[in-house]
Amino acid sequence: MAQIFAAFLITxxxxxxxxxxxxxxRSLTRKLFSGTWHYYIWLAVLIVMILPIRLxxxxxxxxxxxxxxxxxxxNDISENTKAPTIKKExxxxxxxxxAQSFFIKNGTLxxxxxxxxxxxxxxxxxxRYRSFLKRIYKNSEEISCPEVRSYTKRKIRTRVSDKIxxxxxxxxxxxxxxxxKKDMTPLQLxxxxxxxxxxxxxxxILYKWFCIIVKSIHWFNPAIYLICEQINIDCEISCDLxxxxxxxxxxxxxxxxxxxxLLSQNNSKSIPMTTGMTGKETLKRRFIMVKNKAKISKKAAxxxxxxxVLILLAALLASGILNGAFxxxxxxxxxxxxxxxxxxxxxxxxxxxxxxxTAEDTERIAExxxxxxxxxxxxxxxxDGTETEEYFLTDSTIYSFIDWKNDFVKEGEDRHFxxxxxxxxxxxxxxxxxxxxxxxxxxxxxxxIVSITENIMM
Numbered sequence: 529m530a531q532i533f534a535a536f537l538i539t540x541x542x543x544x545x546x547x548x549x550x551x552x553x554r555s556l557t558r559k560l561f562s563g564t565w566h567y568y569i570w571l572a573v574l575i576v577m578i579l580p581i582r583l584x585x586x587x588x589x590x591x592x593x594x595x596x597x598x599x600x601x602x603n604d605i606s607e608n609t610k611a612p613t614i615k616k617e618x619x620x621x622x623x624x625x626x627a628q629s630f631f632i633k634n635g636t637l638x639x640x641x642x643x644x645x646x647x648x649x650x651x652x653x654x655x656r657y658r659s660f661l662k663r664i665y666k667n668s669e670e671i672s673c674p675e676v677r678s679y680t681k682r683k684i685r686t687r688v689s690d691k692i693x694x695x696x697x698x699x700x701x702x703x704x705x706x707x708x709k710k711d712m713t714p715l716q717l718x719x720x721x722x723x724x725x726x727x728x729x730x731x732x733i734l735y736k737w738f739c740i741i742v743k744s745i746h747w748f749n750p751a752i753y754l755i756c757e758q759i760n761i762d763c764e765i766s767c768d769l770x771x772x773x774x775x776x777x778x779x780x781x782x783x784x785x786x787x788x789x790l791l792s793q794n795n796s797k798s799i800p801m802t803t804g805m806t807g808k809e810t811l812k813r814r815f816i817m818v819k820n821k822a823k824i825s826k827k828a829a830x831x832x833x834x835x836x837v838l839i840l841l842a843a844l845l846a847s848g849i850l851n852g853a854f855x856x857x858x859x860x861x862x863x864x865x866x867x868x869x870x871x872x873x874x875x876x877x878x879x880x881x882x883x884x885x886t887a888e889d890t891e892r893i894a895e896x897x898x899x900x901x902x903x904x905x906x907x908x909x910x911x912d913g914t915e916t917e918e919y920f921l922t923d924s925t926i927y928s929f930i931d932w933k934n935d936f937v938k939e940g941e942d943r944h945f946x947x948x949x950x951x952x953x954x955x956x957x958x959x960x961x962x963x964x965x966x967x968x969x970x971x972x973x974x975x976x977i978v979s980i981t982e983n984i985m986m
Contacts, residue, residue: 531875531922533639535580535851536745542847543577544751546839561832562824563766570759571735572840574742576847577752583848636874642748650744661698664706667691675717676705679725694790695720696802700733708790719786722771730770732763733802768814787814862978866909866967869980872953875921877977882967883910909967919977926979927952929968952980 550557550569557566668689676684682703690709697703705724712720727733739756746752768787772780824832866884869877885892885908892910893903902908931937931945935958945951971978 531920532580533642535582536577536642538850539577539580539847540746540749540752542843542850543573543746543755544749546573546576546843547751547755560828562829563762563769565832565836567759567762567766569836569839570755570762571738572836572843573755574738575840576843577746578742579844579847580851581844581848582851583845636876645747646744649747650741653740653744664689664691664698668706671707673705673707675721676725679721680728682728684728695724697724697728697733698802700737703728703733715782716786716789719771719783720790722783723767723787726767726770727763730767732767735759735763736802765814862971862973864969864971867970868967869956870916872921872956876918877921878916878918879970880911880914880916884967884969885910919972919975921949921977925949925977926981928980929955929982931955933958 547570550573554566665687668687668691670685670687673686676686684697685702685704686707687704688707688709692706692708695705695707697705705721707720736759739759743752743756768783772783775783865879865881867879867881870880871878883892885896885898885903887893887903887906893908896908896910898908927947927949929945929947929952931943934943935955936945936947936951937943945955947955966982969981969983971981
């Protein structure tokens with residue numbers, strides 16, 4: 529769970545950075561590309577924010593310690609092994625270690641808070657939407673509007689209400705056109721239908737639902753609220769430009785007058801999950817865009833499409849690489865440690881790191897003033913403290929252990945067993961107090977466990 533949350537933190541940052549870049553170059557792209565491009569380029573931002581992909585560069589494999597398969601009973605292990613200790617990792621600032629430790633200990637808590645808030649916010653949106661539908665259907669009546677068939681072959685219900693000031697379409701699966709209960713000329717009705725059916729044809733309601741989902745996931749990021757607001761504005765602008773593209777000057781004027789007459793009495797903001805027209809604060813921008821509309825050449829359209837695809841791929845690539853780097857932080861400095869497993873809790877493992885000293889480590893033997901009796905079994909486990917460290921277990925962590933009691937392999941078969949996390953937890957429980965007296969050889973990468981290997985110590 530903590531890893532998923534961390535991945536979304538990265539996608540949130542990448543999406544925010546992409547949104548900032550698009551905003552900074554907007555004055556340039558507005559002159560070159562269409563309103564439709566500016567509307568759908570935000571879809572690339574949303575896709576980046578909701579796809580926590582992970583890309584990792586291939587790395588040379590780390591040699592695992594050789595395992596000797598001798599028949600040794602677990603009771604043969606020396607009872608003189610001292611209590612475990614921590615061997616401090618060199619070269620890493622204490623501030624970084626503290627930060628890593630804090631994230632390991634609290635990452636799962638933060639992740640659950642994030643998930644709970646995301647679910648609650650989405651449910652609130654859903655409940656409000658259902659309440660709005662119930663209210664609007666209660667205060668409206670269905671009418672026949674044969675003019676709709678001139679714009680779409682889809683089955684569209686039409687309702688009128690005196691509780692609304694501007695038209696909109698509501699309903700993702702069964703769309704309903706809501707019209708204000710007021711007198712309209714045939715020209716005004718056709719302008720309204722041209723606008724709303726353009727929304728319907730482009731599946732703008734689906735786009736807005738997607739926006740709501742992404743906003744719920746990234747509720748902690750202020751940028752997503754600004755992005756969704758800009759999407760609503762660009763939605764209306766691009767819709768206007770699509771409608772007036774085939775109109776002459778007089779028709780454009782009539783269209784603008786229709787919008788103005790509808791929004792002049794509307795002081796409310798846009799209605800979420802509908803095609804409701806935005807308020808009067810965006811009218812000026814919409815009219816300017818309609819007035820200054822320019823025909824986009826086929827070449828410019830192709831370039832804009834290619835650029836949008838490249839932007840999306842580049843952002844996904846950056847997000848994937850960063851997620852991969854985070855997921856394998858410090859992989860370039862993989863370290864093998866010797867440690868006792870003190871506890872496994874969810875996706876974390878508590879280790880008591882020790883020092884494994886063999887007869888070949890003459891300098892270390894001299895430093896510790898060890899004697900032959902200390903290395904009677906060919907090794908010495910040095911431990912001068914009682915502190916523990918916590919690491920993440922990942923889906924790719926490798927678990928390799930000796931099946932002393934034949935819980936996983938049959939009698940007479942090779943006791944060395946390669947299993948998953950559940951197998952390893954079960955294996956740990958075969959020890960008294962789930963704490964073996966002998967350490968494991970563990971490969972760590974940053975704050976994550978790459979592999980856990982139990983070797984027969986000679």
